[in-house]
Amino acid sequence: MPKRQFRKTAFTALALVAALAVSQTGLADADHDHSAHEGIYKERADTMKSFGGAAKTTGAMLKGKTPFDLAKARAAGQLVADKASTIPALFPEGTNAGESEALPIIWQDWEGFTAAAKLLGERAGVLAAAEDQAAVGAAFGAMIKACGGCHKTYRLDKD
Amino acid sequence: MRNLLFVLAGLGLLTAAWLFLGGPRRAIDMTAYEGDAMRGAYVARLAGCVTCHTVPEGGAMLAGGAPLATPFGTFYGPNITSDPVHGIGSWTGSEFADALVNGHSARTGHLYPVFPYTSYSKMTSPDVADLWAWLQTVEANNTPSRPHDISNPFLARALMAPWKTLFHDVQELAAMPEQSPAWNRGRYIVDGIGHCTECHTPRGSLGVLDRRRHLEGGTLPPKGGSKGEKIPAITAEALAKRGYARADLLMAFRYGLAPDGDVLGGSMGEVLSDQLEHLSADDLEAIATYLLSGPAN
Numbered sequence: 001m002p003k004r005q006f007r008k009t010a011f012t013a014l015a016l017v018a019a020l021a022v023s024q025t026g027l028a029d030a031d032h033d034h035s036a037h038e039g040i041y042k043e044r045a046d047t048m049k050s051f052g053g054a055a056k057t058t059g060a061m062l063k064g065k066t067p068f069d070l071a072k073a074r075a076a077g078q079l080v081a082d083k084a085s086t087i088p089a090l091f092p093e094g095t096n097a098g099e100s101e102a103l104p105i106i107w108q109d110w111e112g113f114t115a116a117a118k119l120l121g122e123r124a125g126v127l128a129a130a131e132d133q134a135a136v137g138a139a140f141g142a143m144i145k146a147c148g149g150c151h152k153t154y155r156l157d158k159d
Numbered sequence: 160m161r162n163l164l165f166v167l168a169g170l171g172l173l174t175a176a177w178l179f180l181g182g183p184r185r186a187i188d189m190t191a192y193e194g195d196a197m198r199g200a201y202v203a204r205l206a207g208c209v210t211c212h213t214v215p216e217g218g219a220m221l222a223g224g225a226p227l228a229t230p231f232g233t234f235y236g237p238n239i240t241s242d243p244v245h246g247i248g249s250w251t252g253s254e255f256a257d258a259l260v261n262g263h264s265a266r267t268g269h270l271y272p273v274f275p276y277t278s279y280s281k282m283t284s285p286d287v288a289d290l291w292a293w294l295q296t297v298e299a300n301n302t303p304s305r306p307h308d309i310s311n312p313f314l315a316r317a318l319m320a321p322w323k324t325l326f327h328d329v330q331e332l333a334a335m336p337e338q339s340p341a342w343n344r345g346r347y348i349v350d351g352i353g354h355c356t357e358c359h360t361p362r363g364s365l366g367v368l369d370r371r372r373h374l375e376g377g378t379l380p381p382k383g384g385s386k387g388e389k390i391p392a393i394t395a396e397a398l399a400k401r402g403y404a405r406a407d408l409l410m411a412f413r414y415g416l417a418p419d420g421d422v423l424g425g426s427m428g429e430v431l432s433d434q435l436e437h438l439s440a441d442d443l444e445a446i447a448t449y450l451l452s453g454p455a456n
Contacts, residue, residue, distance in 0.1 A: 056420030148415035151424020
């Protein structure tokens with residue numbers, strides 16, 4: 001037993017040293033790249049989360065879970081309309097490492113991807129200008145389908 | 160000597176399995192129903208034919224589909240337009256019914272269960288007849304079907320007979336009178352024609368659905384050079400956990416919006432636009448009723 005334990009400890013120590021060595025080697029470069037990636041991944045996630053928040057609030061109204069509030073629904077549309085144009089910049093080529101759900105087809109079909117982002121912006125604009133609950137319902141449905149159209153092709157659904 | 164006996168016994172058993180040649184079949188008398196093509200167009204949406212038999216975003220309707228990766232190889236939904244050579248235009252109604260519910264083609268023999276006859280076998284005979292009536296009206300397209308990309312097609316095809324004998328249940332779903340009509344309709348869609356269960360129930364090593372873990376979620380192999388897709392559980396319990404009540408499910412079916420504000424994509428995105436989006440409000444309600452109640456087993 002002790003012999004086994006010693007081996008385990010020695011192995012762990014060796015692994016640690018190796019890991020340290022590797023991390024030191026490319027420190028300057030890797031660090032730079034990594035922070036840039038982290039930045040874009042985080043920015044992307046934050047943007048998508050803000051869309052999710054807008055969708056959730058408006059969806060809850062339309063499901064009758066919360067009272068209908070035209071101003072809030074229009075604000076949700078405005079938020080998405082404003083940020084939709086930033087989507088292409090949030091997906092620099094090859095940024096689908098690690099836990100990212102971005103599919104490589106984004107960069108193989110960049111034209112389609114940017115068109116999908118543009119469509120989202122247009123449909124969100126319609127929601128932002130909706131005059132009553134019926135118009136909100138229709139515009140919201142169309143906007144959500146634009147979200148889904150993009151997720152269907154360009155996103156890996158992990159859950 | 161003893162070993163030899165074992166081998167002989169084994170061979171005997173194997174041959175016996177083959178003799179069953181795919182197990183029992185359900186016979187559908189296609190002359191007994193007059194298929195309604197209009198209704199059949201709706202049945203086709205319920206059955207989700209388009210998703211596998213049409214290339215997404217602009218492929219010719221039912222002229223063959225995108226690759227479907229499985230642990231057994233990559234399959235391509237064949238051309239099922241009315242083209243007599245490349246489609247199924249020269250098939251008879253009975254041949255079509257045999258393929259749909261028994262997984263047997265008069266041309267190629269036993270079919271692989273990526274074509275979900277394991278679920279379509281639950282289809283009512285009128286639905287089969289209506290679907291056939293509609294399929295015959297689909298514009299012919301002469302795109303040849305792409306061969307499946309599997310390592311040993313001959314062996315795989317031969318193995319389908321014993322596989323079906325063992326695992327293919329051709330019985331229609333017996334109505335459960337103690338449950339509501341909506342519940343029964345929902346079950347017919349989820350476990351039958353709509354074949355939700357084919358992806359949302361995990362599979363064992365032989366590709367057989369693990370029915371004890373009904374709707375507890377599955378996996379799809381990697382797609383587009385990326386990681387595999389995890390198919391979520393949709394049992395009543397799992398749905399409740401993720402915040403789905405009836406109104407949320409209906410919103411998800413109609414638009415893809417999940418209770419947490421996410422919008423469903425991936426393969427479910429295809430199911431939404433090819434299948435669920437076209438269903439009647441009553442059928443979506445029925446699916447919700449069935450899923451939220453949990454299956455009665």
